[in-house]
Amino acid sequence: MFKLNKGLELPPQLKWKFSHEPELLGWTIRVRNYNTFVADAMFWFCFAVITISSILICRSMDDDPVFGGLLTLLFFSSVSVSLVSITHQRMKFAYRFTPSGVECCEWKDFPEWALTFLKWLAGITAIFFVFMTIFDPSFLLGALIGPSGIGLTYLSMAYSKSYREMQTQYHHLIYEWKDFTQLAIATNREVVDLKFTHFDQRLGRVVSWSLNIFCRRKQKEKVADFIRHYLSPDVPFIKAKVNVPLSTD
Structure with a gap:
């Protein structure tokens, strides 16, 4: 009879039972498709905790503000992406x-975009920290800690069977x-x-x-x-x- 706008293709796992009948x-x-008020409240609460934690991490490394700022950015980015993938599905x-x-x-x-983001973030930060060790050897520690932490987050999301089933x-x-x-x-x-x-x-x-x-x-x-x-x-x-x-x- 008439159709509204169509944009998504049906995945191969799903088939119409009445495909032989005309589509009206x-x-x-x-x-x-859930209680968005509860999800949004949880997001903003967790986001506030992440922000406060990031500020505390940054302030605890006043002796090396560049390294502290980069480490804070890595922590904030990786945790925030994980949070959004959970509360805004x-x-x-x-x-x-x-x-x-x-x-x-x-x-x-499964949200492959989150994995792609974490993979690129880990790679870019690893290259940056290694490059910065030319000027300051202390950045070698950041090259080990920062990208490794993001890599562990990536692996836990990519290869956890229970997490994949949930998503x-x-x-x-x-x-x-x-x-x-x-x-x-x-x-x-x-x-x-x-x-x-x-x-x-x-x-x-x-x-x-x-x-x-x-x-x-x-x-x-x-x-x-x-x-x-x-x-x-x-x-x-x-x-x-x-x-x-x-x-x-």
């Missing part, structure tokens, strides 16, 4: 509406139109909320929960009106504050 509506979006969503119902593919790839997710959600029991337009986020009751094959039982459909700015009313035509006339249609879950598991 579909789009992809990147979004922070974005999940990728792909929605597809067909005559049979709604499909939602959601996935989160990587693939989910495929499938619902028929008859499953939905309430349609709501969120007043606090760009979300259309659909309550549903259906048999979950993974859990082996009937579950009742909500599907948050994340929309682009000023599109939720349009999406809600579209969905409403495919629901039973007795399904309530409301506007309310929606509590976005802390995770999608």
Whole structure:
């Protein structure tokens, strides 16, 4: 019927179940699909701790302000990147509406950009410190400590199986139109909320929960009106504050 802007390609781990049916509506979006207030509060608290720690490190090395400043910069940069990769993760969503119902593919790839940043930072700082030893041999200690610390951070992120699993997710959600029991337009986020009751094959039982459909700015009313035509006339249609879950598991 019509399509909203598409930008993301579906990963090979996920496939549409109703791909043989015509797509009535579909789009992809990147979004922070959790309680952003809590995540932002945690970020600013940790950022303040990192900043204060960096200042204390720098002040403790007044006898060598250049070395102290560089070491502080290395500490601040590496820890801040790790913090941002944790508190500001974005999940990728792909929605597809067909005559049979709604499909939602959601996935989160491992943040390779953080590893690339740390790798280049370690390399550049190592070269800089080695170069500075020509003028001051004390920089040799910095060449050993600074890049080595960044390298250890890089290795812990790149080769930790538990960390990689935490940062990587693939989910495929499938619902028929008859499953939905309430349609709501969120007043606090760009979300259309659909309550549903259906048999979950993974859990082996009937579950009742909500599907948050994340929309682009000023599109939720349009999406809600579209969905409403495919629901039973007795399904309530409301506007309310929606509590976005802390995770999608």
